[in-house]
Amino acid sequence: MKPIYLDYNATTPIDPRVAEAMLPFIHEHFGNPSSAHVYGVTARKAVEKARGQIAAMLHAESEQIIFTSGGSESNNYAIKGAAWARRHRGNHIITSAVEHPAVLEVCRYLEGRGFVVTYLPVDGHGLVDPQQVEQAVTEQTILITIMHANNEVGTIEPIEEIAGIARRHGILMHTDAAQAIGKIPVRVDDLGVDLLSIAGHKLYAPKGVGVLYVRTGVDLEKLIHGANHEMNRRAGTENVIEIVGLGEACAMIHEHLDTYRGHMRTMRDRLELGLLEAFPRLRINGHPTKRLPNTANVSFRGVQANRLLSQLESVAASAGAACHSDHVALSSVLEAMRVPLEYAMGTVRFSVGRFTTTQEIDGAIQEIVRGVTPLSPQ
Numbered sequence: 001m002k003p004i005y006l007d008y009n010a011t012t013p014i015d016p017r018v019a020e021a022m023l024p025f026i027h028e029h030f031g032n033p034s035s036a037h038v039y040g041v042t043a044r045k046a047v048e049k050a051r052g053q054i055a056a057m058l059h060a061e062s063e064q065i066i067f068t069s070g071g072s073e074s075n076n077y078a079i080k081g082a083a084w085a086r087r088h089r090g091n092h093i094i095t096s097a098v099e100h101p102a103v104l105e106v107c108r109y110l111e112g113r114g115f116v117v118t119y120l121p122v123d124g125h126g127l128v129d130p131q132q133v134e135q136a137v138t139e140q141t142i143l144i145t146i147m148h149a150n151n152e153v154g155t156i157e158p159i160e161e162i163a164g165i166a167r168r169h170g171i172l173m174h175t176d177a178a179q180a181i182g183k184i185p186v187r188v189d190d191l192g193v194d195l196l197s198i199a200g201h202k203l204y205a206p207k208g209v210g211v212l213y214v215r216t217g218v219d220l221e222k223l224i225h226g227a228n229h230e231m232n233r234r235a236g237t238e239n240v241i242e243i244v245g246l247g248e249a250c251a252m253i254h255e256h257l258d259t260y261r262g263h264m265r266t267m268r269d270r271l272e273l274g275l276l277e278a279f280p281r282l283r284i285n286g287h288p289t290k291r292l293p294n295t296a297n298v299s300f301r302g303v304q305a306n307r308l309l310s311q312l313e314s315v316a317a318s319a320g321a322a323c324h325s326d327h328v329a330l331s332s333v334l335e336a337m338r339v340p341l342e343y344a345m346g347t348v349r350f351s352v353g354r355f356t357t358t359q360e361i362d363g364a365i366q367e368i369v370r371g372v373t374p375l376s377p378q
Contacts, residue, residue, distance in 0.1 A: 004360045004367070006271075007316045008294060008353035009151055009179060014245065015204035015354075021248035022206075025241045033238050034229070043240045050247025057254040058196070059187040060213055066230050067243055070210040071178040071199030072102040073223070075145075077212050077234070078174045078195040079106045081220030082143045083115060086172065090140035096120045096128050096157075097336040099147055103176055104332075107145075116140070122336050125287040126155035133162050143172045148180040148191075152320060152333040152349055153286030154295030156184065163192035172218065178202050182253045183261060183292050194218050200242065204354070205249035209242035260354050265293035267352040267361055272296050274365035279372065283343045285320075285334070296350045299339065302377040303346035311371035315364045320347030 005013075025046060031039025033047050048062070055062045068074045083093065095107055097119045107117045118136045120128055128146055144166045149156045159175050166173035174195035180186050182203040188196055196213040200206055214220065214233070226235025253260070275298060276282050283299040297320065300308065305319035320331045334344045352361070 001314055003314050003316050004364045005316045006350040006352060006356070006360075006364060007318055008356075009154075009202070009349065009351035010318060011201045011207065012204045012353055013355065014206055015249060015252065017252060018205055018245045018248045022241050022245045025244050029240070033240060034227070043238075046240055046244050047238050050243045050250075053247040053251040053254070054198075054211055057181075057186075057250040058213060059189055061216065063231060064188075064213055064216060066212045066214055066233050067238060067246075068210045068212055068234060069208055069239070071100075071176065071197050071202070072210075074197035074199070074210045074212040075100070075102040075174075075176055076106055077220065077223040078197060079103065079143065079145055080110070081223055082172050082174065082195065082218075083110055084221035085219045086142040090138075090142045091115045092138050092140040092142060093117045094120065094133060094136050094141060094144045094146075096122060096146050098122050098126055098128075098150055098152075098155075098333045099145070100151055100176055100178070103145055103147070120146075122155075124337055124339075125290075126150050126153050126285070126333065126337050127287060127290070128157050128162070130158055130161040130165060134165050137165070137169050137171065141169065141171050143174065145174040145176070148175045148177040148186065148196075149184070149292050150286070150333060151179045152331060153297040153337070154179075154292035154351075155287045156180070156290045156292065159191050159193065166194075167192060179292065182249075182257070183264065183294055185257065188213055188215070198246075200246040200249065203249050203253065205246040206242045209239055209246045211246070261293050263354060264352050264356070267356045267358070268294055268296050268350075270358065270361045271350060271352065271365065272298070274361070275368065278365070278369045279376075283339075285337065285339060285347065294352045296352075298348060298350070299343035300346035300348070300372050300376065301343050303372055303375045305346050305348050308346065308348060308368075308371050308375060311375070312367055315367050317351075318349045320344065320349060 031043040033044040051065045163173040176197045178199040194215040198211040200209040285297040
């Protein structure tokens with residue numbers, strides 16, 4: 001039997017409509033977008049069409065969309081670019097303890113080069129407190145980077161309020177929106193951010209392509225040097241095939257987000273209710289209402305997550321902890337949320353998607369119950 005895929009937060013399959021849009025640029029339209037002849041013009045028009053599709057989804061302007069190789073590069077460019085461009089104004093960066101490694105590791109890199117970073121705590125639901133953001137601001141603060149939605153527990157952070165604080169103090173605001181796009185509305189003017197990162201493979205586009213939204217007037221130190229591609233912000237011949245795919249994926253989100261969101265919430269809630277019926281002491285992590293509609297991060301008390309996943313041969317999901325002979329290695333998110341160890345060690349993230357079916361959810365519940373029962377303490 002084909003395994004049931006419940007790990008959509010890790011990556012998504014390419015949507016058939018996205019794949020179809022890419023095909024002509026695999027087989028026929030191979031031109032370099034910088035070339036002046038008809039082959040190059042065809043490729044350039046495709047890149048600009050995709051740029052417009054992404055801008056429409058974000059309610060942004062086309063010239064604010066910069067193509068990258070993915071979410072990690074977008075985060076690196078936003079944080080390093082802002083830090084070095086504003087180094088003359090200060091050296092302080094504010095972030096949170098629950099960020100993706102593509103943010104946390106960049107901040108640690110900058111700490112080794114003279115920058116000071118404040119890592120804000122979160123509450124038991126994984127929420128950053130805007131008051132603590134305000135209190136952390138100093139005269140040296142040049143950048144705040146807080147994710148839009150958490151990749152592990154799905155908690156949606158108060159980005160609008162935090163961005164308002166940044167704006168009042170003349171500080172740049174960046175958000176990693178890789179997990180939010182395609183699941184909840186993401187509009188840059190509503191959020192009030194200056195910089196926003198997107199990863200194609202999280203929204204049914206290919207791996208290896210992403211976007212950095214840069215608000216007009218924001219200066220960044222270049223990350224990749226070379227020719228003047230991408231409005232002289234990011235050198236390198238554009239990845240036309242995958243850019244076309246990303247554009248189409250964003251157009252689909254712009255057209256059908258409410259449908260996608262409703263379906264994912266229905267599937268996620270069905271999964272959680274089924275597990276709660278079988279395990280009344282199940283802990284659901286993340287905010288009860290301010291949470292992505294597709295993410296179910298659950299903890300089975302006294303169970304080892306890695307042992308459970310090894311038993312679930314027909315269900316694909318992610319563990320929040322790894323139990324070794326002498327210690328339990330928790331994710332930084334669970335640690336920051338202070339999830340009790342007896343629950344944290346048995347944490348599994350199930351994330352549904354637009355292709356998840358009721359039959360898959362019901363089959364997964366049966367498989368999970370079979371896997372958990374012999375591992376639970378009597």
